[in-house]
Amino acid sequence: MKITFMGAGSTVFSKNVLGDTMLCEPFHDAEIALYDIDATRLEESYLLISAMNQSLNLGRARVEKYLGVEQRKDALRNADFVVDAIQVGLYDPCTIIDFEIPKKYGLRQTIADTLGIGGIMRGMRTIHVLKDFARDMEEVCPNAWFLNYTNPMAILSGYMQRYTGVKTVGLCHSVQVCVPNLLKKLDMPYTNEDTIYKIAGINHMAWLLEITDKKGNDLYPEIRRLAKAKNADHKHSDMVRFDYIDKFGYYCTESSEHNAEYNPFYIKAGRDDLIEKFNIPLDEYPRRCINQIEKWKALKEELMANGSVDFKRSKEYASHIMEAIVTNVPYKIGGNVLNNGLISNLPREACVEVPCLVDANGITPTYVGDLPLQLAAMNSSNIYPQLLTIEAAHTGSRETLYQAAMMDPHTGAQLSTDEIVSLCNDLIEAHTNAGYPIF
Secondary structure (H helix, E strand, O other), rough: OOOEEEOOOOOOOOHHHHHHHHHHHOOOOOOEEEEEEHHHHHHHHHHHHHHHHHHHHHHOOOEEEEOOOOHHHHHHHOOOEEEOOOOOOHHHHHHHHHHHHHHHHOOOEEEEEEOOHHHHHHHHHHHHHHHHHHHHHHHHHOOOOEEOOOOOOHHHHHHHHHHHHEEEEOOOOOOHHHHHHHHOOOOOOOOOOOEEEEEEEEOOEEEEEEEEEEEOOOHHHHHHHHHHHHHHHOOOOOHHHHHHHHHHHHOEEOOOHHOOOOOOOOOOOOOOOHHHHHHOOHHHHHHHHHHHHHHHHHHHOOOOOOOOOOOOOOOOOOHHHHHHHHOOOEEEEEEEEEOOOOOOOOOOOOOOEEEEEEEEEEEEEEEOOOOOOHHHHHHHHHHHHHHHHHHHHHHHHHHHHHHHHHOOHHHHHOOOHHHHHHHHHHHHHHHHHHHOOOO
């Protein structure tokens, strides 16, 4: 059994996913291939994963490292599972570009990794790399599952699902933490055994459609009451999603700082009162990047202290998927898959996030049917910019990229069509000059 981790320099994340697999009996003797283009970060991950292999797995796995484009095929060759956690262009220069150039046009963002002009550009430059991954996988590991954790999830997974022969599912931990985090914020009781719920939609905007206790009592009336009262009572970190509950009737999976920029409602030119009212953290992702860079050295020393690593299995889906496919013991996930009618009032070619069953047959998504109309409308406002971005990456059309940005709810609400074209051109030029081409 071979597991390849693309973007292994994402050391903390590779620690979680690969540590999880080391705690699974089927993977005790696995070959683990670590791949990155950054020699320093790759070496750090190699030392950490090797230490974990000793402390968690008695050294039974074989850990190998592969650096750069020249060794990419070797990293992928004969892989059974490929985990993708790359960040093309990193914080510096690409995230800085995605935030600073839009600011010159008066366009403010919070995270800019999923939608908005920043998410669109991140998707374009990442697909530029995924095309090469896909060609290599089709050649050297055609039967492998590609487990994509990289954002923008729906754009990248949707591209792989529509335009490559690679078996792809997109994975995000926002599904499994949605309900326990919501109930905790509202001081409502939660146990995994006593709470039954259904989530479906699109990545970062999948909807908590139903939630009951084990006796079948609907918990939503109390959730709606408490969420509205909390928003009225004091400022907190989840005010946008609690406003969703009040105005649209339902809660969604990803954080308020993300969802603040997925629509035209909360971040508006000249409306700092809304930023204040909904406690929206502008420039949040650059702030996180700077903090993570500053904390990494201390964290690295802590993780590698004494040559051993303490670890408990995480909430990430990847190891559970691998285990279910290998053992044929079923496991349920929330996966990002090609719609094909699963959510019947969203486009068939969209990448949607729905409950899926995993077993030896692979990943089988379940039928959801129609979403409530207002939720389908919210999802569709994000889906069409995603589809246009995928099409722009596939065809190499600047005009289609312009149209993706024009249809983005936040960008389109702030800028004219001519301004959007100019902004796109400035971003394309800046990324290309930095060595991370969009086309």
